[in-house]
Amino acid sequence: MEHNILIIGGNGLVGKTIARILHTRNPHVNIFIGGRKEGKTDKDLKIDVTDPGTFKVISDHKIDMIILSVNDKADHILKYAIDHKIDYLDITKPTPDLVKAYDLAKRREVNSRIVFSSGWMGGIVPGLVEAVSDDIGDVREVKVFVYYSVNDLAGESSAHFMAENVAVPFHDYKNDKPVPIRHFLNTEPFEFSFGIGKRDAYNFDVPDLYILNRIERIPNVSVKMTYNSKLITWLLGTFQYLRIFSILSLKERKMIFGSSGNGDQSVFEIVIKSKNGHRKLSLQSEKGQAELTALSAVLHTEELLRNPHGNTVYFSHQLHEPLSLLAQLNAYETINTYLER
Secondary structure, three states: OOOEEEEEOOOOHHHHHHHHHHHHHOOOOEEEEEEOOOOOOOOEEEOOOOOHHHOHHHHHOOOOEEEEOOOOOOOHHHHHHHHOOOEEEEOOOOHHHHHHHHHHHHHOOOOOOEEEOOOHHHHOHHHHHHHHOOOHHHEEEEEEEEEEOOOOOOOHHHHHHHHHHOOOOEEEEEOOEEEEEOOOOOOEEEEEOOOOEEEEEEEOOOOHHHHHHHHOOOOEEEEEEEEOOHHHHHHHHHHHHOOOOOOOOHHHHHHHHOOOOOOOOEEEEEEEEEOOEEEEEEEEEOOOHHHHHHHHHHHHHHHHHHOOOOOOEEEHHHHOOHHHHHHHHHHOOOEEEEEEO
16 A cells, blocks of 8 residues: 655654655655745645645645644644544644643544654653553653753754743642642752763653653653753753743743754663562663654654554554564664663
């Protein structure tokens, strides 16, 4: 069966990386690139997520799956995919937008596969929690620790998310109750793998907080992040403590978070506490966040292409057999994992 896949936001860093990996692994798939500007080939489609009048090209090109790698705050593409029975995979939404879109989709009659994959690094964390747990129902606590390098390649969306949300309170979960917190506060020391060593990590908002607690019912969930520069990590915590972010303009906050290097490793670690004790899974992407996020999106896409999942609403980890997801990540040449029991 021929598949026509449209990557909206396909001219951005992550979108281009998705297209490269997907084409390399699945040369038989027709890949279209959606962007706000006219393209140079017949596979480049002019689409603006804020203008539903531009969506006719989706039907004209018989698109049967959309990968969304740009934030569609109004959910125009989601509604179009549901109305036209098109498979949909979204990797872009911050937590408030994800909750809104998920609620919208659950209220609609769905006749395609609607997949939300906006968790950390393409939504793979909950699947990895399942992979290293004997029974996810026995898990009492999940802590995720993120190492971010300012030398890593970063797209505009990452900088925009932090600039827009750094001064906005969010929640982690303790004893199954949401606890209001803010970015870059509440220091927790953590010994990172892959030669990084001991670092102070600070509050960080990712959709996995919501997914692991509200969907998987894990009562205690937290995510903390550290930068490769200890000075930058300390400065961000100080700015938040003094509420400097609250008085800076959006433009000024974008300048703070808008740096992008030429490439570096990306690391995150998952610490799980269950009835059977503690386990830690460490994951390193040698090519950084964009490569891992794109690979995750491709793995979700391949799962939809390969297996007959029913027409309903999913979080991306719900598509996979957990051990299979871990094995596929391990098989990728620039991904390294280590499980400590």
